[in-house]
Amino acid sequence: MWFNSSTAILAGALSLASAQQPYSTWMSDSFISRGVTPSRHYTNAVLYRGFETAYNKTGNVTYYNFIKTQIDSFVSSSGALGDSYAVSKYSLDDIRIGPNLLFLYLKTNDERYKKAAAELRAQLDSHPRTPSGGFWHRKIPYPDQMWLDGIYMAQPFYAQWTQLFEPNNKTAWNDIVLQFDLIEKYCRNITSNLLVHGYDESKVAVWADPITGAAPHVWDRAVGWYFMALVDILDYLPKSHVGYKKLVGYLKNLAIGVKAAQDESGGWWLVMDEPYPGKQGNYIESSATAMFTYSFLKAIRLRYIDPATYLGTAQKSYSLMTSKYAVPASGNTLNWEGTVEVGSLGSNGTYEYYISVPLAVNDYKGVGPFIFSSDEIERL
Numbered sequence: 397m398w399f400n401s402s403t404a405i406l407a408g409a410l411s412l413a414s415a416q417q418p419y420s421t422w423m424s425d426s427f428i429s430r431g432v433t434p435s436r437h438y439t440n441a442v443l444y445r446g447f448e449t450a451y452n453k454t455g456n457v458t459y460y461n462f463i464k465t466q467i468d469s470f471v472s473s474s475g476a477l478g479d480s481y482a483v484s485k486y487s488l489d490d491i492r493i494g495p496n497l498l499f500l501y502l503k504t505n506d507e508r509y510k511k512a513a514a515e516l517r518a519q520l521d522s523h524p525r526t527p528s529g530g531f532w533h534r535k536i537p538y539p540d541q542m543w544l545d546g547i548y549m550a551q552p553f554y555a556q557w558t559q560l561f562e563p564n565n566k567t568a569w570n571d572i573v574l575q576f577d578l579i580e581k582y583c584r585n586i587t588s589n590l591l592v593h594g595y596d597e598s599k600v601a602v603w604a605d606p607i608t609g610a611a612p613h614v615w616d617r618a619v620g621w622y623f624m625a626l627v628d629i630l631d632y633l634p635k636s637h638v639g640y641k642k643l644v645g646y647l648k649n650l651a652i653g654v655k656a657a658q659d660e661s662g663g664w665w666l667v668m669d670e671p672y673p674g675k676q677g678n679y680i681e682s683s684a685t686a687m688f689t690y691s692f693l694k695a696i697r698l699r700y701i702d703p704a705t706y707l708g709t710a711q712k713s714y715s716l717m718t719s720k721y722a723v724p725a726s727g728n729t730l731n732w733e734g735t736v737e738v739g740s741l742g743s744n745g746t747y748e749y750y751i752s753v754p755l756a757v758n759d760y761k762g763v764g765p766f767i768f769s770s771d772e773i774e775r776l
Contacts, residue, residue, distance in 0.1 A: 418453075418770060418774050419718060419722060419730075419766070419767075419770040419774075420446075420449060420450055420453060420767050420770035420771045420774055421450050421453070421454060421456075422730055423446075423722065423730050423732070423763060423766060423767050423770065424446060424447050424450040424459060424767055425729070426725070426729035426730045426731075427443065427758070427763060428447075428458070428459075428462050429727065429729060430729065430758075432462075432466065434465075434466040434467070434469040434470060434479075435470070435479060436467075436470050436477065436478075436479045436481060436490070436493040437479075437489075437493075438489045438490075438492035438493070438549055439759070439760040439761055440466070440493075440760060441492040441493040441495070441496050442492070442760055442761060442763075442764035442765070443760040443763055443764045444463050444466065444467070444496045444764075445495065445496065445764055445768070446763065446764040446765075446766075446767030446768060447459045447462060447463050447767075448463065448496070448499055449767055449768060449771040450767065450771070451463070453771055453774070460503070463496065463499070463500070464500060464504075467493075467496060467497065467500060467509075471497070471508060471509065471512045472508070473508065474508065474511070475507065475508030475509070475510070475511025475512050476511075476512065476515075477493075477512040477515045477516070481515070483515070483518070483519045483522070484535075485534070485535065485536075486519065486522075486523050486524055486532065486534060486535035487533075487534040487535070488523075488531060488532075488533055488534065488545075488546035488549040488550045489534070489545075489546075489549050490516065490519070490549075491516050491519065491520070491549050491550040491553050491554075492548070492549045492550075492553070493516070494513050494516045494517075494553030494556075494557070495552060495553050495556060497509045497510075497512050497513040497516075498510075498513055498553070498556055498557070498560065501513065513553075513557065516553065517553075517554075517557050520550065520554060524539070526540050526542065526578070526597040526598075527540075527597060528578055528597060529571070529574055529578070530542045530574070530575060530578040530579075530597070531546060531550060531575060533545070533546045533594070533741075537742060538741070538742065539598065540596055540597045540598040540600075541594055541595070541596045541597075541601065541741060542575075542578060542579060542582070542583075542594055542595055542597070543593060543594035543618065543741060544579060544583065544591060544593060544594060544618035544619060544621055544622040545594075545617075545618055545621045545622075546594075547575060547576065547579060547621065547622050547625045548621035548622065548624055548625040548628075549621075550575075551572055551575055551576070551625055551629055552625060552628045552629055552631075552632070554568070554571075554572050555569075555572050555629050555631075555632035555633055556631075556632050558572070558632070559632040559634075563634075569633065569634065569637050569639070570639070572629070572633065572639075573633070573637070573638075573639030573642065573643065576625075576626070576629075576639075576642075576643055576646060577639075577642075579591065579595075579622065580646055582595035582597075582608060582609060582610055583595055583610055583611075584649075585614070585653075585669075588614075588653050588656070588657070588669065588670070589649045589650060589652045589653025589654075589656070590614045590619060590650075590653040590654070590657065590668055590669065591614065591618075591619055591622060591650070592610050592611045592612065592613060592614055592615075592669070593611040593613060593614070593615045593618040593739070593741055593745070594610075594611050594618070594741050595608065595609040595610045595611060596609045596611075597609055601741065601745075602744050602745070603741065603743075603744055603745030603746070611741055611745050612745055612746070613667055613669055613672075613745065613746075613747060613750065614667065614668040614669040615666070615667065615668070615739045615750055616664050616665065616666050616667070616668050616681050616683075616684035616685075617681070617683050617684045617687070617736065617739055617761070618739065619650075619654065619668065619684065619688075620683065620684040620686075620687025620688055620691075620765070621687065622650070623647075623650055623654065623687060623688060623691040624687050624690060624691050624765070624768075626643060626646055626647040626650065626691070627647060627690075627691045627694045627695050627698075627700070628694075629643060630643060630644065630647070630698070630700070644700055647695060647700055647701070648700065648701060651691075651692065651695065651701045651706060654688050654691075654692075655692075655705075655706060655709050657673070658709055658712070658713065659673065659680055661680055661716055662685075662712040662713045662715060662716035663680035663681070663682070663685040663713060663716050663717075664680065664681065664684050664685050664688060664713075665678050665679070665680060665681070666678055666679055666680075666681040666684075666736060666750060666751065667747055667750050667751065672747055675747075677747075677748075677751035678751060679751075680716075680734070681734060681735065681736050682717065682720075682721040682732070682733065682734030682735045682762050682766075683734075683735040683736065683759065683761045683762035683765060685713050685716065685717060685721070686717060686721075686762055686765035686766040686768070686769050687765045688713060689710050689713045689714050689717065689765075689769040689772075689773075690765050690768040690769035690772055692706050692707075692709055692710040692713075693710045693714075693769060693772035693773055693776075694768075694772055696710065697772065697775060710769075710773070711773070714769060714770075714773050717766060717769070720733075720734065721733050721734045721735075721762070721766070722766060731757055731758055732757070732758050732759065732762050732763045732766060733755070733757055734755060734762070735755060735756055735759040735761060735762035736753050736754075736755055736756070737753055737754055737755065737756045737759065738753055739753060
C-alpha cells in the first residue's frame with residue numbers, strides 16, 4: 397500500500413540515510429540485520445544472489461561471510477547437499493541454489509561447493525522430460541508440464557556449469573537452447589509478445605488448452621522469471637552458438653511486450669493478459685515489477701535492447717518501487733511490500749485463483765530482484 401502518514405514521517409527522518417546509502421546495500425543490510433533462516437530453497441537462493449551483487453559492488457566481506465555461513469549450514473564437509481535435498485523429487489526449484497554454490501566455489505576454490513553443485517548438475521541428466529525434450533517442472537504432481545518459472549530455476553545454472561566445466565559440450569548447449577525454444581513455441585502470444593504461465597504437453601491438466609496445452613493466463617511473476625532467465629543466460633551462452641542470436645531475439649520480443657503492458661503507475665498487473673488489467677481484484681504486483689526492471693536495466697547495459705526506447709520504462713518502474721514497495725522501517729531498515737505469495741499451475745489456473753492468493757511482506761522473491769535492479773540502476 398502507499399505510504400501512510402506515519403510512514404511518511406519515518407521516510408522523512410530517514411531521508412538523509414537513504415541519500416547516503418544505495419538501495420542495493422540498504423535493502424541487503426536490512427535483511428542481514430533481521431536475520432535469515434538458512435535454506436537451499438529457491439527463495440533463499442534468490443536473496444543470496446542479491447547479497448552477491450551487494451558484495452560484488454562494495455567488496456564488503458559482511459555480505460560474503462553471510463552467504464558463506466548460510467550455505468555452509470546445508471553443505472557438509474564432504475560436499476553433500478543437505479537440507480532434505482533428494483534427487484528423486486526431480487524439482488527444478490531445487491536447482492536454483494546452484495549458482496550460489498558456484499559463486500562460493502569460484503571465490504574459495506573449495507571443492508565441496510563444486511561437489512554440491514555437481515549433485516544438481518547430475519539431477520539434470522536424469523530429470524524427467526516431455527516428449528519434446530523439455531524438463532518437467534517437477535516429477536510430482538506436474539508430469540509433462542513446463543513452466544516459465546522453471547526456466548529461471550535451472551537454465552542459468554545449467555549454462556554456467558557448462559561454461560565453467562564443459563565448454564565444448566555442444567549437446568548441453570543445444571539442450572539449454574531447446575528449453576527456451578519449447579517455452580516460446582507453446583507459451584508465446586505473438587500479438588502481445590507476452591507468454592502464458594506454462595504448458596502441459598500431454599494436454600491433460602485442468603487448465604490446459606486442448607489443442608496447444610497452454611495455460612490460459614499471463615501471470616506476471618512467471619514472465620519475470622523468464623525475462624531474468626533470458627538476460628542472465630546470455631552471460632554464459634557462447635556468442636558463436638546458433639542459439640545465441642535466437643535468444644537475443646526472444647529477449648527483444650519480450651521487452652516489446654512487457655514495455656507495452658506497463659501501467660501508467662510504472663508497475664505491472666498481476667494478471668497481464670487482456671482484458672484483466674484494471675479488472676476488479678487485479679493489482680500492480682511488486683516482485684514482477686522488480687524482475688522486469690532488473691531485466692530491462694541489464695539488457696540496456698549490455699546493449700541487447702535500445703536505451704533510448706527502454707530506459708525511461710525502467711526508471712519509471714524503479715521510482716514506483718522506491719516510493720511504494722521499499723518502505724522505511726525501524727532501525728534504518730527497509731521492508732518490502734506488495735509481493736504475491738505464490739502462483740501455481742497446481743491450481744485450476746483461473747483468473748479467480750491468481751487474484752485470491754494473499755500478499756506477503758518481506759518476501760525474498762521480491763526482495764532479491766529489487767536488489768538486482770538497484771544494483772543495475774546504481775551503475776548508470
